Amino acid sequence: FATEVASLAQKLAEILAEKSGKKSTFFQENSLPSTCYLRLNRYPPCPIPLFGLMPHTDSDFLTVLYQDQVGGLQLVKDGKWVAVKPNPEALFINIGDLFQAWSNDCYKSVQHCAVTNPTKERFSVAYFFCPSYDTVIESCSSDKPSVYRRFSFKEYRQQVQEDVQNYGYKIGLP
Numbered sequence: 001f002a003t004e005v006a007s008l009a010q011k012l013a014e015i016l017a018e019k020s021g022k023k024s025t026f027f028q029e030n031s032l033p034s035t036c037y038l039r040l041n042r043y044p045p046c047p048i049p050l051f052g053l054m055p056h057t058d059s060d061f062l063t064v065l066y067q068d069q070v071g072g073l074q075l076v077k078d079g080k081w082v083a084v085k086p087n088p089e090a091l092f093i094n095i096g097d098l099f100q101a102w103s104n105d106c107y108k109s110v111q112h113c114a115v116t117n118p119t120k121e122r123f124s125v126a127y128f129f130c131p132s133y134d135t136v137i138e139s140c141s142s143d144k145p146s147v148y149r150r151f152s153f154k155e156y157r158q159q160v161q162e163d164v165q166n167y168g169y170k171i172g173l174p
Contacts (some may be wrong), residue, residue, distance in 0.1 A: 002038045002127060005064040005091070009036075010127035012093060013061055020106045027061065028079050030135040035153070036128060038059075043072060043114060052114035052122070057172050059160055060096035060128040067092065067103040070122040075112040098131065098156070101148045104139035107174070133157070150174065 007045065010031065013022040043052035052072060066072050073084040084092060100109040114124070131137075133154035137145045163171040 001066075001125065002162040005038075006033065006036060006125040006129070008091075009062045009064050009127060011127065015058060016099070016103075016107060020103050022103070026102075028072050029056050031061070031129065031132045032132045035130040035132055037130070039126045039128065040077075041114070041124045043044070043116050043124075044118050045121055046116040047118045050116045050174075053118050053158075054169065055111055055113040056170055057109040058094050058096040058128065059098065059156065059170070059172075060130045061099045061102070062096055062129040063094040063123060064129070065092040065094065066126075068122060070117050070120045072113040072117060072122050073112060073124070074116045075110050076141065096128075098137055098153065101137050101151075101173060104144065104148070105147050161173075 005115060011029055013027040013031075017024045047125075057084045063091070065073070067084070067086050069086045071083060071086045071090060073086075074081045075084060076082070094112065095107045095109050099107055116122070131153045131166075133152065135153050136150055137148070137153065137156070138150050139148045161171050162171075163169070
């Protein structure tokens with residue numbers, strides 16, 4: 001599964017880069033299998049509605065997610081939380097913070113969360129497509145100024161960890 005979704009994430013990133021007028025080989029040149037990872041999530045049933053995962057955006061380039069048929073994934077659309085209906089024939093693709101910064105806000109990292117089910121256990125599998133720690137993320141565009149300053153993936157991960165430690169949650173790109 002990890003090998004297949006890694007290949008899918010690479011191809012999707014290249015297509016999105018081409019569509020935004022960027023160099024499509026950037027991801028092949030800067031992504032390492034050692035910084036990408038797979039996460040298996042288990043959400044036990046809970047009669048009280050709770051977050052299985054707090055609202056957040058992903059800190060990577062792209063996330064490829066498979067969720068089981070129980071459901072529980074929600075995302076913000078037009079300022080409102082919307083449930084994502086599970087589909088056994090589909091994977092859910094999230095743009096991450098790094099892709100948002102790299103694309104100069106052409107693509108947006110979507111805020112999402114996971115909620116528990118009152119009677120059923122839920123599982124999901126997420127693959128996080130990340131660059132090497134030394135990769136510099138630059139948001140440059142020929143038609144508008146950079147929205148974000150230059151930063152490395154290592155700097156961003158450290159900042160996210162500090163934010164979680166200091167505030168209890170990730171601040172993100174701002």
